Amino acid sequence: MKGRKLLMIPGPIEFEPEVLQAMSIPTTSHVAPNFIESFGNCLDMMKKVWLSEDGQPFVVSGSGTLAMDMAASNLVEPEDKVLVVSTGYFGERYAEILKRYRADVTILKSELGNIVEQNVIENELKKGGYSILVFTHVDTSTGVRNDPKILGQLGQKYNVLTILDGVCSVAGEEIRQDEWNIDIVLTASQKAIGVPPGLALLVASQKAMEKWKNRKTPVLNYYADFNNWLPIMRAYQERKPSYFGTPPVNLILALEVSLKQILSEGMDERFKRHKKISRAFRNSMQALGLSILPKSNDIAAHTLTATYYPTSIDGNLFRKKLNEHGIIVAGGLLKEIKTEYFRVGHMGAVNRNDIISTISGIENALTQCGHHCNLGKGTSTVLSELS
Numbered sequence: 001m002k003g004r005k006l007l008m009i010p011g012p013i014e015f016e017p018e019v020l021q022a023m024s025i026p027t028t029s030h031v032a033p034n035f036i037e038s039f040g041n042c043l044d045m046m047k048k049v050w051l052s053e054d055g056q057p058f059v060v061s062g063s064g065t066l067a068m069d070m071a072a073s074n075l076v077e078p079e080d081k082v083l084v085v086s087t088g089y090f091g092e093r094y095a096e097i098l099k100r101y102r103a104d105v106t107i108l109k110s111e112l113g114n115i116v117e118q119n120v121i122e123n124e125l126k127k128g129g130y131s132i133l134v135f136t137h138v139d140t141s142t143g144v145r146n147d148p149k150i151l152g153q154l155g156q157k158y159n160v161l162t163i164l165d166g167v168c169s170v171a172g173e174e175i176r177q178d179e180w181n182i183d184i185v186l187t188a189s190q191k192a193i194g195v196p197p198g199l200a201l202l203v204a205s206q207k208a209m210e211k212w213k214n215r216k217t218p219v220l221n222y223y224a225d226f227n228n229w230l231p232i233m234r235a236y237q238e239r240k241p242s243y244f245g246t247p248p249v250n251l252i253l254a255l256e257v258s259l260k261q262i263l264s265e266g267m268d269e270r271f272k273r274h275k276k277i278s279r280a281f282r283n284s285m286q287a288l289g290l291s292i293l294p295k296s297n298d299i300a301a302h303t304l305t306a307t308y309y310p311t312s313i314d315g316n317l318f319r320k321k322l323n324e325h326g327i328i329v330a331g332g333l334l335k336e337i338k339t340e341y342f343r344v345g346h347m348g349a350v351n352r353n354d355i356i357s358t359i360s361g362i363e364n365a366l367t368q369c370g371h372h373c374n375l376g377k378g379t380s381t382v383l384s385e386l387s
């Protein structure tokens with residue numbers, strides 16, 4: 001289709017045609033046997049994608065921010081001490097959400113483009129009294145990636161629950177929820193899960209569920225309260241009808257298709273593919289003389305890349321030219337440097353052709369904006385990496 005553009009922002013992403021087809025089939029009742037089976041299948045498959053045999057999955061209508069809200073409102077009681085490790089915009093958002101539930105929040109902010117060092121986090125936890133450690137796996141504003149394995153170990157060592165904001169990572173970045181001791185892994189449908197926006201998803205460990213069950217005070221959010229949703233999730237898991245709030249029927253059908261596709265690729269293969277594509281993308285940017293925002297490749301995300309514009313060009317013009325080449329990328333998000341960088345998502349259904357087209361578009365747009373790069377250098381780099 002000539003008018004079709006390639007959506008290369010870090011969510012919503014390009015979706016598989018079979019997933020989109022599921023969105024357009026006639027909507028059934030939310031208690032129809034086929035739908036109950038599909039919802040149950042989704043919950044079973046989530047545990048495989050999250051690599052959590054023991055966890056309790058939840059899927060509700062809403063965006064990723066609701067998943068953040070749900071984890072916070074159910075686990076936090078007023079005065080609970082919560083440590084937030086922030087690597088950008090979404091860490092700050094999480095701190096605000098936690099404060100609404102009257103948590104006593106301490107925030108450890110990274111320097112721009114960096115993570116917070118393990119010993120800094122550990123020194124804070126050593127002070128004692130914390131009940132929850134919260135972190136963003138991949139902060140979509142910076143493209144910086146935390147290591148959940150290390151943070152999970154710290155959670156275990158200091159006996160605090162861990163919450164991972166995986167909105168820009170689940171089903172793209174490696175996460176082993178049980179093995180790495182992460183108590184809540186949350187996400188939204190529109191990113192590497194590969195379903196149009198509208199679903200908040202999370203899996204809670206039994207330890208997290210215990211903290212919720214033992215609350216002394218009511219959950220301060222009616223819609224997000226596990227009391228409302230746990231019986232519904234359990235019913236679907238047992239293939240029984242149930243109702244609290246009408247589920248987004250077609251989104252759930254689309255989720256079933258997408259989770260099947262994810263599992264048929266296999267989690268290990270999927271993690272590997274995201275690593276390979278992101279490395280090729282970063283190397284191509286660097287071959288064109290551009291710098292990425294993360295301080296080193298070791299902490300760069302595999303689901304998106306944040307890249308600085310060359311100082312000589314106008315970022316808005318660059319993205320406009322790129323759009324004219326049929327490629328849509330995102331501008332900056334972090335207030336301090338919003339006009340200085342752009343972000344490209346490469347997760348989920350993204351394939352080799354999408355990456356090659358994007359890089360060649362970037363080269364073209366850079367040249368049109370008056371930046372002298374070695375035309376073809378980026379494309380040849382990506383071709384050699386993804387051969």
Ligand code: PMP
Nearest residue numbers: 063064065090138140167168188
């Ligand atoms: N956390 C992260 C890491 C995100 O990337 C986003 C969305 N870009 C959110 C939370 C919020 O998700 P939503 O926009 O779906 O509410």
